[in-house]
Amino acid sequence: MAESFVIQGLKGERVLEGEIPVRGAKNHALKMMAASILCDAPLTLTNVPGIEDVARMNELLEKLGAKVTQNGRTLTIDTSGIHTGAMDSTIASRLRASVVATGPLLTRFGETSFPHPGGDLIGERPIDFFLEGFEKMGAKVEMQEREYKITAPNGLAGADIFFRWVSVTATETLMMAAVLAKGTTTLRNVAMEPEVVDLAEFLVSAGAKISGIGTPTLVIEGVSKLTPQKPHGVVPDRIETGSFLILGALAAKKLRITDCEPEHVRMLIELLSHSGVHIEVEEHAITISNGVGDEHRAMTMKTHEYPGFPTDLQAPMVVYLTQAVGESRVFETVFEGRLNYTQDLVRMGADITLWNPHQASIKGPTPLRGAALESPDIRAGLAFLIAALIADGESTLQNIYHIDRGYEKIEERFCALGADIKRIES
Ligand code: EPU
Numbered sequence: 001m002a003e004s005f006v007i008q009g010l011k012g013e014r015v016l017e018g019e020i021p022v023r024g025a026k027n028h029a030l031k032m033m034a035a036s037i038l039c040d041a042p043l044t045l046t047n048v049p050g051i052e053d054v055a056r057m058n059e060l061l062e063k064l065g066a067k068v069t070q071n072g073r074t075l076t077i078d079t080s081g082i083h084t085g086a087m088d089s090t091i092a093s094r095l096r097a098s099v100v101a102t103g104p105l106l107t108r109f110g111e112t113s114f115p116h117p118g119g120d121l122i123g124e125r126p127i128d129f130f131l132e133g134f135e136k137m138g139a140k141v142e143m144q145e146r147e148y149k150i151t152a153p154n155g156l157a158g159a160d161i162f163f164r165w166v167s168v169t170a171t172e173t174l175m176m177a178a179v180l181a182k183g184t185t186t187l188r189n190v191a192m193e194p195e196v197v198d199l200a201e202f203l204v205s206a207g208a209k210i211s212g213i214g215t216p217t218l219v220i221e222g223v224s225k226l227t228p229q230k231p232h233g234v235v236p237d238r239i240e241t242g243s244f245l246i247l248g249a250l251a252a253k254k255l256r257i258t259d260c261e262p263e264h265v266r267m268l269i270e271l272l273s274h275s276g277v278h279i280e281v282e283e284h285a286i287t288i289s290n291g292v293g294d295e296h297r298a299m300t301m302k303t304h305e306y307p308g309f310p311t312d313l314q315a316p317m318v319v320y321l322t323q324a325v326g327e328s329r330v331f332e333t334v335f336e337g338r339l340n341y342t343q344d345l346v347r348m349g350a351d352i353t354l355w356n357p358h359q360a361s362i363k364g365p366t367p368l369r370g371a372a373l374e375s376p377d378i379r380a381g382l383a384f385l386i387a388a389l390i391a392d393g394e395s396t397l398q399n400i401y402h403i404d405r406g407y408e409k410i411e412e413r414f415c416a417l418g419a420d421i422k423r424i425e426s
Contacts, residue, residue, distance in 0.1 A: 001425045004398045005411060008420035009370050009391035012323070014290045016252040016417040022241050022260040023049040024073070024234030026406050028195035030097035031172050032234060033057045035199060036066070036077035037104035038176060039206060044076045044231035052405040056095045063088040064105075074231070085112035089147065092117060099127060100169050103177035106139060107156050113149045125335075129170040133161050137174075137181060158183030158222060166191050166305045171218075172199055178220040179208040187218040193306040194264045198235050205229055238264035240407065241286070242313040243382055245269070246320045247414075248288035249277045249296065250390050255417065256287045267309045268317075275299055275324060298326030298364060303333050315341055315383035321362040322350040323390065328362045341380035347371055348387060370395040378406035385410070389419055398426060 010016075024047035033054070036043040048054060050073065058068045058075075065081040085105035092098035093115040105112040117127065131141045131148070136159035139152040158181055163170060171190040176199075178185035190196070192214060200213040206228050209221040241260040248255035249272055262269065262281045269286070273279050276296045280287045298321060303311040311334040321328040322345060332338045336357040346352050348371045351363040370393030375381030381403040388395035397403075400423070403410060411421040 002398070003400050004396055004424055004426040005385065005388075005400055006422045006424055007370075007385065007388040007395045007397060009368075009393050009395065010251055010389055010419075011392045012367055012390055014251055014253055016247070016414075016419060017254055018417045019256045019258055020244055020413055020417060021258045022236045022244070023047070023408050025049075025195055025237035025239070026051055026053055027097070027168070027193075027239075028198060028237075029054055029234045030057050031100050031195065031199050032202065032232060033061060033075070033077060034097070034101040034104055034172075035176060035202065036061070037064075037079050037082060037101060037108060038180060038203075038226045039079065039228050040225050041227050042076050042078040043228045044074060045234060046074050046231050047234040047236075048073050048075045049234070049237065050408040052401065053095060053097065056091055057097065060088055060091045060095065060098055060101065063091065083109075085109040087112065087114040089115045096125065097169070099130060100173050100176070102130065102134075102150065103173035103175070106134060106150055106152055107177045107180040110153050110155060111149070111151045113144070113147050115147050127170075129163055129165070129167055130173055133159075133170065133174040134177065136161055137177060137185070156181035158185040158220075160186045160188075162188040163190065168193055168196060171196055175200060175203070175210070175218060175220060178222065179203050179210070179226065180224070181220075181222040183222055185220045185222070187220070189216055190218050191305060192216065194235055194238065194261070202232050205232075236260045236264070239310060239312045239379070241265050242268045242310070243316045243386070245272060245279070245286060245288060246313070246316045247386050247389070249290070250320055250323055250386065252288060252290065252417070254287065254289040256285055258285045260284060260286060262286050267307060268313060271299060271301060271309070272320075296320075296324045298324045298328040298362070300329040302331035305334075311335060311338060312379050314338060315380040316386055318342060318352070318360065318362060319345065319383050319387045319390075321364060322352070322368065322387075323365045324362075325365055326363075328364070330360045330362065332358050332360075338380075341376050341383065344371070344373055344384065345387060348391060367392060369393055373397045375399040375402040378402050382407060382410070385414075385421070389414070389421075
């Protein structure tokens with residue numbers, strides 16, 4: 001049964017108050033789960049968020065033959081029972097992160113097959129970097145029916161690979177393919193997101209040889225086995241952290257965001273502070289406070305690879321900018337379908353001009369009106385929830401499965417701050 005949220009708007013009043021802890025990052029948990037395939041002993045992960053995408057990844061691993069034991073936010077994954085590199089088509093076609101499992105499966109079994117990976121409709125999401133990388137490492141790539149079949153019967157060999165565009169999942173996948181390959185692989189122009197860095201550090205802790213971690217070039221010397229030494233924690237979700245900061249700036253008197261890594265959202269903190277928001281940073285917490293009548297200024301910003309502004313925070317940031325004074329300009333440089341949701345904000349009363357698929361300008365402040373909304377993807381879905389919370393009147397938000405894919409029980413956590421959000425069957 002599909003579910004929806006019914007949200008009572010706060011009419012622009014900044015009344016939310018309290019503390020909200022950040023959960024583990026979806027885009028780290030899913031990759032760590034894929035990394036379990038490389039390990040010759042069970043891998044225990046802590047701080048795993050209770051979200052739908054993690055449940056789908058569990059199913060994908062179980063269908064391959066892994067045994068997954070869950071105890072609250074702790075997962076133990078034993079992949080000794082996996083004997084095939086063939087992924088379940090239905091699950092893989094709906095979960096973009098499934099593509100990351102191709103690296104570990106190929107390097108461990110010499111073959112993998114999978115459909116074009118699914119995920120959000122935020123633009124064309126090619127996998128050419130993955131396929132070209134595997135070919136450079138000696139694999140053969142074929143398209144059979146609607147599935148890619150990749151084989152490397154003699155194992156993968158080291159190669160020198162330069163990514164034409166910085167890609168998070170391509171970096172993670174080829175790094176994991178290389179750790180058990182023969183010889184040395186050099187990956188150039190890699191992603192440096194905190195989740196990628198932590199994945200590399202985990203692999204090293206399990207016996208991999210990787211140098212250049214946190215820089216644009218990774219040099220990986222293949223080893224024969226990886227053995228996890230201790231439970232590994234999923235890093236706090238910087239997209240949740242950033243979304244909560246934006247919610248705080250728009251709708252809170254005072255909000256303390258805990259269990260987070262402030263350095264991972266430094267760009268957002270800089271932008272919001274520059275715009276006039278009061279932010280205090282502690283080691284693992286951030287407090288945002290608003291005085292009565294505080295005004296925030298418009299800005300120009302662009303999405304960029306880490307440490308730039310994350311594309312995954314672009315939609316909530318646009319909601320913020322509808323309430324900032326002046327004209328803002330936003331450049332979405334990563335995905336070409338990621339500003340489509342703005343038409344719904346316009347329906348709510350926002351003054352947004354979409355110049356082309358990558359550029360929008362926003363004039364503010366404009367009060368927003370409650371509306372009937374549908375969540376198009378994880379991040380725009382959360383942005384709509386925030387927009388509905390600051391609007392005047394009631395909103396309904398359908399297709400909240402998308403929100404549940406990435407955020408654990410979000411309505412309960414926002415209600416604890418004073419929001420009025422009900423989950424109903426629709
Ligand atoms: N690209 C190619 N060819 C490839 C791979 C990527 O041209 O083979 C291009 C993409 O089309 C895009 C750019 O490279 O223009 C960068 O995309 P990237 O590959 O980094 O994105 P991704 O790895 O598919 C991950 C996250 C996204 C997040 C982006 C950018 C996962 C599972 N997904 O996607 O998260 O937006 O990095 O940070 O890690 C989300 O969580 O809502 C989400 C969409």
